Amino acid sequence: MKQSTDKIAVLIISAIKGGGAERSVLTLGQGFHELGYKVHILRFKSLTEYDLNPNLAYHLLKFKPYKLIPNERFRHKLFARAIDNFIEKKIGKPDIILSNLEPSDRVMVHSKLPNIMYIIRNNISNKFRLTDNNKLENKISKLQNIYRKHPCVCVSKGVENDLQARLGPHITSTTIYNPFDKQLIKQMSNELYSTPHSVLKPNQYIVHVGSFTYQKAHDVLLKAYAQSSKAYPLVLLGKGKMFDETKALAKSLGIDDKVIFLGFNKNPYPYMKHSRGLVLSSRFEGFVRVIPEALTLDTPVISTDCPSGPSEMLPASSLVPVDDIDALAIKMKELMAEPQSFRVSLDESFLPKNIAQQYIDYLTS
Structure with a gap:
């Protein structure tokens, strides 16, 4: 295992494509960097559509080979085990791990590593918009199994309210807004x-x-x-x-x-x-x-x-x-x-290091 005196933050996302979630991950990573953390971005696909922040370290662990495994749950468990091994051997012991978006969450629910949190970036209700009523209960149950495992950080009050309404009171959650540099x-x-x-x-x-x-x-x-x-x-x-x-x-x-x-x-x-x-x-x-x-x-x-x-x-x-x-x-x-x-002014609390500190405070509270 890599030995380091630095505090370590790992942000996990499927790919760094040109979306708001991906930009938020890079900005939040900068916030942790400003707080003195060694920041690692772990992704499952090589797709990159943004300029990469040179202050962060980037890793690629491809999920594609695991798609050949027919059983979805077993597929995600094996990939989670591979992620755990990769982090322990190549990165070290993370002080905080942030999983972004459902493709990552479905994997990290099987991780054995500590200090994991999910970042919920969209209303859970949106996942049910085109779901057949006969399949709705099963889908809700699957999401409950994922999001009850680790604390959830929602990027707006509306997202948190929707999460609690849809998945029930046993979900541990808070609201921390996206950072803006x-x-x-x-x-x-x-x-x-x-x-x-x-x-x-x-x-x-x-x-x-x-x-x-x-x-x-x-x-x-x-x-x-x-x-x-x-x-x-x-x-x-x-x-x-x-x-x-x-x-x-x-x-x-x-x-x-x-x-x-x-x-x-x-x-x-x-x-x-x-x-x-x-x-x-x-x-x-x-x-x-x-x-x-x-x-x-x-x-x-x-x-x-x-x-x-x-x-x-x-x-x-x-x-x-x-x-x-x-x-x-x-x-x-x-x-x-x-x-x-x-015209409306923007609050200073949105600065990356201030938002990153809120994650740390929530994890250690």
Whole structure:
């Protein structure tokens, strides 16, 4: 086993793809680094879509070979044993282990290592949205078996309330918000950004950042924009399985000349900083990182009032009901006309080392 006097934090996640959870893992890792921890990121896939923080150590333990094992539970138990052995031999004895997202949680429930916590980043209810009623009880039971094993840290009050309501009172949980590196966000926002669209000028467009999925409700966003004043172009940053479908919708609504699709960008901050305002149309969220990121850059924000996240950071005057096209259209018109009405400051408690300290305090309480 590796000998070290450093305190050790291990953050486990399936892959470092271009999502909010993955960015949060890297930012939280920086927080532990600032507190003097040796930080290790352990992932199951080589996929990496973000620049990796050089202050953290990265490890890859591939899950793919274990998929050949037909029994899911046995597959996860064997992989957990491999993870335990890897950590003990290559990393050392962790002072804290944080499991991120369900693919990791399904494995780490079988780990024999101490000091494990789950980070719950989305509403558990979302996992039941398309579940057949006959299978619902079984799915709830499986999740209870996972999340009763170790303490759960939820990234918003809404996520914690949903977790307790869905899985019962025997779940040990608390709420600790996602960290945001204000200095890094501001630094990255100063990078030059280029676009083939001459209409994309500072303060002359509104922006949406998010994957093209059902969750983000691009259909509602485009229909609302079509009903708004359309005084400024709508810029969409992201990728996803509904990308082509969304482009087709923009064309059918006759707004394809006003909606600019820029694809995924690992640094969306210059686009957020120079926008007239950020709009979110999500049907559900866990915490929704882009809101505090935008607030860090003094960017005005409007959002749907989905079950968790936005209402914990924005005033009621910045929110509209989920799936309400008419209300969102009105709010977008207001954002384009008077963006200063939607500026909100970000609390200093979101800094990475402050958030990391909350994890330590919770573990040792």
